[in-house]
Amino acid sequence: MIMQPFSKQIKIISIFLVFFLALCLTFLGWEEAIASPTPGPKETMGLWETLPLPPPEDRMQSVHTVVLPNGKVLVVNGSSFRSFLVLENGEYKFTQFTEGVDVKNYDVVNNTGILDPETGKFERISSPPALQYGTTNDLFCVGHLQLADGNVLFVGGTGRYYPGGAFTGTKQINLYNWRTGEWKAIGEMKDGRWYPSLIPLADGKVVIFSGLKWGGPNQINPSIEIYDPKTEKLSYFDPRTLKNSPFNTKVESEDIYDSIDLYPRVFPLKDGRLLITGDEAGIAGVLVPHSSKKSYLMSINEDATGKLAISFEVGPDRLETSKAYGTALQVPNSEDVLLLGGIIGTNSIAFGRGGNTDGFPGAKVVASLQHWRSPENSGENNGKWEIFPNFLGTPRANLQAVILPDKEILVLNGGQYPEYLPVYEPLLMTPDPSKPSGYKTQSLNSAKLPRLYHNGAVLLPDARVLVLGGNANRAAREANGTVHVDIVGDQTSFFALAKLHNKAGEPEDFDLNTFYADPQHYYAENDKEPFVPAEIWQGEIFSPPYIFKPGSRPEISNAPETLKYGEIGTITVKDATKDGSLVLVKLGSVTHSFDFGQRLAELPINNVVVGDESTLEFTAPENANLYPPGYYMMFYLNDLGKPSHAKMVKLG
Numbered sequence: 080m081i082m083q084p085f086s087k088q089i090k091i092i093s094i095f096l097v098f099f100l101a102l103c104l105t106f107l108g109w110e111e112a113i114a115s116p117t118p119g120p121k122e123t124m125g126l127w128e129t130l131p132l133p134p135p136e137d138r139m140q141s142v143h144t145v146v147l148p149n150g151k152v153l154v155v156n157g158s159s160f161r162s163f164l165v166l167e168n169g170e171y172k173f174t175q176f177t178e179g180v181d182v183k184n185y186d187v188v189n190n191t192g193i194l195d196p197e198t199g200k201f202e203r204i205s206s207p208p209a210l211q212y213g214t215t216n217d218l219f220c221v222g223h224l225q226l227a228d229g230n231v232l233f234v235g236g237t238g239r240y241y242p243g244g245a246f247t248g249t250k251q252i253n254l255y256n257w258r259t260g261e262w263k264a265i266g267e268m269k270d271g272r273w274y275p276s277l278i279p280l281a282d283g284k285v286v287i288f289s290g291l292k293w294g295g296p297n298q299i300n301p302s303i304e305i306y307d308p309k310t311e312k313l314s315y316f317d318p319r320t321l322k323n324s325p326f327n328t329k330v331e332s333e334d335i336y337d338s339i340d341l342y343p344r345v346f347p348l349k350d351g352r353l354l355i356t357g358d359e360a361g362i363a364g365v366l367v368p369h370s371s372k373k374s375y376l377m378s379i380n381e382d383a384t385g386k387l388a389i390s391f392e393v394g395p396d397r398l399e400t401s402k403a404y405g406t407a408l409q410v411p412n413s414e415d416v417l418l419l420g421g422i423i424g425t426n427s428i429a430f431g432r433g434g435n436t437d438g439f440p441g442a443k444v445v446a447s448l449q450h451w452r453s454p455e456n457s458g459e460n461n462g463k464w465e466i467f468p469n470f471l472g473t474p475r476a477n478l479q480a481v482i483l484p485d486k487e488i489l490v491l492n493g494g495q496y497p498e499y500l501p502v503y504e505p506l507l508m509t510p511d512p513s514k515p516s517g518y519k520t521q522s523l524n525s526a527k528l529p530r531l532y533h534n535g536a537v538l539l540p541d542a543r544v545l546v547l548g549g550n551a552n553r554a555a556r557e558a559n560g561t562v563h564v565d566i567v568g569d570q571t572s573f574f575a576l577a578k579l580h581n582k583a584g585e586p587e588d589f590d591l592n593t594f595y596a597d598p599q600h601y602y603a604e605n606d607k608e609p610f611v612p613a614e615i616w617q618g619e620i621f622s623p624p625y626i627f628k629p630g631s632r633p634e635i636s637n638a639p640e641t642l643k644y645g646e647i648g649t650i651t652v653k654d655a656t657k658d659g660s661l662v663l664v665k666l667g668s669v670t671h672s673f674d675f676g677q678r679l680a681e682l683p684i685n686n687v688v689v690g691d692e693s694t695l696e697f698t699a700p701e702n703a704n705l706y707p708p709g710y711y712m713m714f715y716l717n718d719l720g721k722p723s724h725a726k727m728v729k730l731g
Contacts, residue, residue, distance in 0.1 A: 157219030179240020248273030431496025
């Protein structure tokens with residue numbers, strides 16, 4: 080066969096590229112060779128934008144990230160996982176760190192702000208008082224959720240820092256009014272809650288799970304409380320007295336009882352029961368089993384007098400033991416549940432720091448997808464778990480999963496270890512019934528900044544995804560409020576100021592502007608990976624590929640402000656198509672790799688009249704258990720899957 084000249088050119092170029100890549104791998108290693116790939120086309124790989132770095136007085140991370148009904152984003156940090164930096168013998172040495180900070184000091188806990196994603200402007204606002212009802216009131220590691228009226232409920236938080244990475248939880252309940260920007264003290268719970276989960280119910284009530292107690296460090300609060308926003312009262316339950324609760328169920332092959340760990344991943348089902356998956360976001364030093372594969376179902380019943388009662392069933396066994404710092408979500412337009420990534424065998428965020436896994440026998444970060452298929456989809460009374468062990472391709476902890484309006488799922492942030500080896504590339508999960516997992520995956524363009532522990536990601540009303548925060552260590556705070564982020568772990572003083580050098584190996588002091596201009600610029604001693612500061616203060620916004628699909632973007636020109644369950648509604652859309660779709664996406668409320676708010680409901684379109692201003696008739700969701708009352712973003716997508724900007728709609 081005679082090869083044409085053009086084919087010869089292709090062959091020569093291909094041989095050169097293979098040779099060049101081989102040289103890169105030989106002299107740099109695989110990770111270095113691919114660390115900064117050239118961005119692909121935005122139409123298939125998406126597009127990243129970097130938000131302006133706020134002025135020094137307004138810089139903070141975003142441990143807790145909440146989308147408000149006005150489209151702005153509430154950023155809450157409290158004491159921000161920092162340590163107090165002290166002087167030694169009057170000398171300015173910065174060689175000794177005191178673990179934690181004084182949460183009674185308002186300046187320490189006053190780290191709250193509002194971000195306007197449209198303009199990129201960040202504004203610092205006041206936090207609740209540091210002392211309330213005679214006890215501490217720090218919103219770091221609080222539980223939070225939007226109520227039916229859009230106001231944000233904050234439950235618990237940090238009572239006190241203790242040496243060795245231990246904590247207690249506050250008893251406080253605070254409410255943020257999104258219309259006025261004011262805080263309201265609701266009262267106190269019976270005991271503290273640090274790392275609690277808040278789960279919404281069909282009637283607007285909120286179930287409160289887990290957290291650390293107030294009285295002593297690292298003690299699990301086993302109680303469950305249900306908050307009623309109408310009365311601002313709590314109903315209290317002790318599951319240790321109830322049959323089949325985790326606290327009365329023994330772990331497989333061991334003579335110990337199960338537990339409900341910190342920030343448990345819990346989801347409402349169609350019939351009103353709650354699925355307790357077993358995954359969580361615990362910390363080291365808390366007595367919980369790490370070998371349980373159990374899941375549970377909790378029922379809530381109300382008698383004629385309004386008195387509530389709870390009961391439990393032991394659910395199906397999972398195919399992997401409980402995991403910390405994986406993410407979890409409900410399948411769009413379904414009650415099925417997905418668990419992605421996380422750590423097995425330990426709850427310690429120090430696992431793998433600096434690449435060191437000594438002292439953690441059997442622990443690992445996984446790349447798995449676990450899928451709980453509902454009774455409807457599995458044929459089993461309490462559903463069934465399936466597992467796809469290497470679904471993510473790369474092991475990942477502290478990752479996020481954001482539901483997109485087209486029912487795709489965007490996986491992003493986190494690292495191969497909780498605070499080390501950041502993963503920059505998002506993974507797009509697209510529904511595909513031909514795949515065993517139900518999804519095909521595609522890597523997208525890399526983010527600029529590393530985002531490890533305490534990162535956040537939420538869907539915005541313009542269908543882009545906001546990404547904030549990230550911890551690689553504890554930052555250090557001086558008494559005058561100066562915060563140092565050039566911190567590394569240290570065996571003698573727990574943390575230390577980093578000794579850094581540049582890529583050429585030359586010693587160089589840390590400069591914030593240099594880092595944000597080139598996040599790969601600095602390296603710490605004895606570490607081949609780029610240095611990651613203790614806190615990330617600059618946000619990014621990712622536009623998924625659907626933004627760049629061809630043609631004009633459809634826009635909802637008129638939509639109802641409120642919807643009742645099951646009612647027929649009408650909207651008008653500019654640039655609609657005959658075969659478009661309409662969805663509601665609940666506002667995000669994310670912390671510690673779990674979004675308590677997001678879920679997607681598809682709205683059946685009953686009739687379409689196509690024109691310059693097309694009219695669509697649709698049916699609102701009928702199931703308030705799956706789609707609790709509150710504010711949702713309504714998106715219209717054309718026949719190509721290109722989304723509109725959202726209209727805010729109040730369901731309920």
